[in-house]
Amino acid sequence: MSRTATDELNLASQPAKQKLEKLLRLAKGKKSAVVLTHDNPDPDSLASAVALKLILEKKASVPTLVAYGGIIGRAENLAFVRELHLPVVPVSQVVFDEHDFLALVDTQQTIGNHSLPAQFAADVVIDHHPLREEGVTSPFADVGRDYGATSTLLVEYLRAARLQPDGALATALFYGIKADTRDLDRQTYDPDIDSYLWLFPNIDRELLARIEHPEVPARYFQLYHAAIERAKVYSDAVITDLGEVYSPDMVAEVAERLSFLEGPRWSFAFGSFRSQLYASLRVSDKRMRAGRLIRDVCVDLGGSSGGHGSMAGARLPLSGTRAQRVALKRELVRRFKKACGVEGERGTALLNLAPPA
Structure with a gap:
């Protein structure tokens, strides 16, 4: 497939409402979904995956599992999952044959830093990183616009869906943006700032402090x-x-x-x-x-x-x-x-x- 053709398949330039409508059309009637992060996931990847789970379950009635490959090892990331009670599981617990809708967030099918088995293709890819030269291979791809975090993309989907995240998810998305943009200092764009400010009134600041300043081991x-x-x-x-x-x-x-x-x-x-x-x-x-x-x-x-x-x-x-x-x-x-x-x-x-x- 040519790069021109794949650019046409990439939905990144479309308004969030149009992207949401296409996503829901694609998901309607599916039995169950798996949303997969990149391996050794960071807060942006985890928060984005949990937000997509909420959208698929609330707006398309598709039971959704969030999974990751590798490990969650950094103290802040362990605290992030623990303090916010994020519903994520290791990919070893997933039987992909049992699910008929697959999504990748904060990564792309051809990058290779994820644990989606080679015989399966992602139906959905949502990622703020630049579009790889191999291009778009999924029916739904929202990849590579000027966003500092994939969490920002998912906030736009939530707003288009009129879904208000609870305190835990708001805090997760807020920290995802905060961490990936280094406190809005690195590669930050207007949508990141807008999403950050939209989330702020609903975050749990006490939990955020515990995530950002965890105890760390001697090693x-x-x-x-x-x-x-x-x-x-x-x-x-x-x-x-x-x-x-x-x-x-x-x-x-x-x-x-x-x-x-x-x-x-x-x-x-x-x-x-x-x-x-x-x-x-x-x-x-x-x-x-x-x-x-x-x-x-x-x-x-x-x-x-x-x-x-x-x-x-x-x-x-x-x-x-x-x-x-x-x-x-x-x-x-x-x-x-x-x-x-x-x-x-x-x-x-x-x-x-x-x-x-």
């Missing part, structure tokens, strides 16, 4: 100790190898934290988890197109990669001998250094940087 600090100790700083980049991590989303958290380092524009962190190598990239200027850079770096290394503007990530298979795994990491670093213009530089350990005069 959290141990991981940060290793990350900072191993970090190397180049003229325009900081890179760190986290080794084995206890949760894949810690890789993104470390990349985010290192992006605040004075000087370098690029922040790159990677770590291994269950025979997969996770990499995360942050850049101070969204015009530098982090998503494209990480796809170019990982193009023939297997796995999946994606992102947009100032943030991106990748997941690569990590197998073979120890020497082969080390070689993959070295090649990843070599390619990244070349892509961001620091090839040939030796780098300085972050802890050895001289303080400014």
Whole structure:
């Protein structure tokens, strides 16, 4: 299918009411649905999935299950699910043959960072990330407009459906927008601000505080100790190898934290988890197109990669001998250094940087 044809199938430019009507027509009469997030889901993905569940159940009378692959490991994300009592289950509990309506949120069919089995096709894809070159393959696709969070898209669907989220879902969507846009500071657009303000009167601020400031295990600090100790700083980049991590989303958290380092524009962190190598990239200027850079770096290394503007990530298979795994990491670093213009530089350990005069 050509890119022009897939652009025509993408509903992103249509008003929310029209998109909602098409979604409900497609869902009417279905026996049951599964809404699947991307693997190791973040709050934006989880909140969006639960909001879509509400729409399908209330407006199309379709019983809906929300599922995720991977793990929910970061302390804030665990608190998010626990405190808000979100109705989500591991994908291992889903028998896909028993459901006749499938949706993906905050990801796309061809990206590969989700656990939808290859023999199944999504009926619905809703995602704020840029449309992949492979294009639209689903009967209903709302992908890639200027939104800072997929939660913003789902808020527009709720408003078009005249559905008022309860305190838990309002808080979930609010935090989804807040987290993905870094408090409306990163890649934020008018619809994000409008949705944020619409949700605010109904959120539970006490629950939000418990989500944003959870207790963390000792290994959290141990991981940060290793990350900072191993970090190397180049003229325009900081890179760190986290080794084995206890949760894949810690890789993104470390990349985010290192992006605040004075000087370098690029922040790159990677770590291994269950025979997969996770990499995360942050850049101070969204015009530098982090998503494209990480796809170019990982193009023939297997796995999946994606992102947009100032943030991106990748997941690569990590197998073979120890020497082969080390070689993959070295090649990843070599390619990244070349892509961001620091090839040939030796780098300085972050802890050895001289303080400014």
